[in-house]
Amino acid sequence: SHPDLYFALRGAGQVNFGIVTSFTYETIPLPNPAGLWDANKMYSFDKAPELIQSWHTVQTESLPKDLDIGGFNVYGYVQPYDSWFVVDRYVHTAHADASSWPEIFAPFEKIDAVPDTTHISVRPHSNITAEIAAITPPGMRNIYATFTHFPSVELTTKLLEIFQEEVAPIKAVEDILPCLLLQPLAQNSVALMSKNGGNALGLKSSDGTLVILSIAWSWKNAADDAVVFAAYHKFFERAEAAAKEMGLWHRYKYANYAEASQDVWAGYGEESLERLRKVQREVDPKGVFVKGGLGGAGFKLNVKEV
Numbered sequence: 001s002h003p004d005l006y007f008a009l010r011g012a013g014q015v016n017f018g019i020v021t022s023f024t025y026e027t028i029p030l031p032n033p034a035g036l037w038d039a040n041k042m043y044s045f046d047k048a049p050e051l052i053q054s055w056h057t058v059q060t061e062s063l064p065k066d067l068d069i070g071g072f073n074v075y076g077y078v079q080p081y082d083s084w085f086v087v088d089r090y091v092h093t094a095h096a097d098a099s100s101w102p103e104i105f106a107p108f109e110k111i112d113a114v115p116d117t118t119h120i121s122v123r124p125h126s127n128i129t130a131e132i133a134a135i136t137p138p139g140m141r142n143i144y145a146t147f148t149h150f151p152s153v154e155l156t157t158k159l160l161e162i163f164q165e166e167v168a169p170i171k172a173v174e175d176i177l178p179c180l181l182l183q184p185l186a187q188n189s190v191a192l193m194s195k196n197g198g199n200a201l202g203l204k205s206s207d208g209t210l211v212i213l214s215i216a217w218s219w220k221n222a223a224d225d226a227v228v229f230a231a232y233h234k235f236f237e238r239a240e241a242a243a244k245e246m247g248l249w250h251r252y253k254y255a256n257y258a259e260a261s262q263d264v265w266a267g268y269g270e271e272s273l274e275r276l277r278k279v280q281r282e283v284d285p286k287g288v289f290v291k292g293g294l295g296g297a298g299f300k301l302n303v304k305e306v
Contacts (some may be wrong), residue, residue: 003197008279010199012268015284016254016276016301017292018088021119030093031068035201037095037102042091042117045084047143052156054107055182059151063186066104068094075160076179077167084164085114088118091128140175141222144231146214146257148185148250148267149243150207156182158242167234170228175220185210200276202269203252213239214257227279232259255299264299277301 008017026233029037043051055073062069070091095102101109132290135202136142149155159180169179191205203210216234219228243249252267265273280290280301289295292304 004275004279005283007197008200008276010193011201012255012276012301014298014300015295016280016299018084018289022297030122032094032096032122034096034122036128037092037098037120037122039090039101039105039118039120039127041088041090041108041111041113041119043088045075045086045113046159047111048086049157050087050111051088052106052153052160054111054155055184056151056156057107058104058199059184062104063184063209064188067186067188068092069102069104072181072183073180075163076177076183077164077171078170079176080172080225082171089132096122125151136216136218140218140220141225141228143228144214144257145232145236145259145262146200146212147236147240147243147262148210148252148254150213150248151184151209151211152246152251155243155246155248156211158246159239162238162242163235165173166231166238170224170231171221173224173228176217176224177219178217179215181214183212183214185212198271200268201252202267202272207250210252212254214254214258258299265301273301280289 005017009020013020051073058069068136070093071089073086074087074089076087080090090101090105090108092102092105101120109255136245163178169178170178185203187205187207189211190203190207190210193201193203194205217228217232240249250267251269253262253264255264258264268276284290287302287304289300290302290304291300295306
């Protein structure tokens with residue numbers, strides 16, 4: 001009944017327009033009532049080149065053909081072992097056999113994992129979410145940040161090189177766990193966003209599949225904040241510069257993964273951003289949900305008028 005507000009909330013909510021008190025969802029029945037096929041594997045870092053190539057194939061060839069797949073690719077330094085590892089998660093909504101792999105993920109099945117680190121099951125998504133949440137217990141310092149790029153073996157290889165170089169000076173920080181995550185944003189998903197009037201993100205299916213890069217770093221002591229944040233800023237400065245130099249950088253920054261200093265709104269495009277600011281002023285004329293207002297935390301579209 002309020003199409004402009006509905007458009008705005010789909011992608012730019014972030015407490016910019018008010019408080020949503022209820023949702024009505026259109027649900028999609030799972031092909032397998034038992035849940036999702038879910039697998040995770042840990043690899044030694046020497047497998048990175050093979051994994052990069054396999055993920056590139058998924059991003060550029062598999063995703064447009066198979067709408068039932070998901071997952072992500074994580075590179076990280078594990079301090080207790082003073083070693084680098086790769087951890088991947090593979091999800092399929094239709095494959096029902098926990099004793100086999102979907103054809104689309106067959107290349108990953110063949111890559112040798114660290115012994116006793118391969119786990120496959122068919123289970124509800126809530127179980128998977130709880131397991132992932134347990135990996136990041138409360139009580140730690142954390143930083144997240146993100147940018148988006150087009151798929152490229154060469155770029156991913158370069159990003160890992162930069163990542164290792166910028167993490168090297170903070171490897172001795174107490175309980176440091178720096179991870180680099182790569183998640184595909186499928187062209188099919190972007191195309192479906194146009195349903196019911198579209199959303200505010202400014203993404204186009206004509207861009208093809210994109211890759212959302214994010215970091216998830218945790219450490220123990222506030223005294224180490226400055227050195228960790230300095231490493232983060234150096235990594236992102238170099239990483240985005242490399243993507244731009246190769247012509248593979250994309251303006252979109254996924255707000256849920258963004259760090260406070262990042263310019264999320266620039267990724268929406270000027271036309272979408274101006275529409276959002278107009279809607280915000282119309283639905284919140286008193287400026288309650290703007291920077292400087294009562295609900296002024298987070299990424300804000302407008303500033304409190306004095």
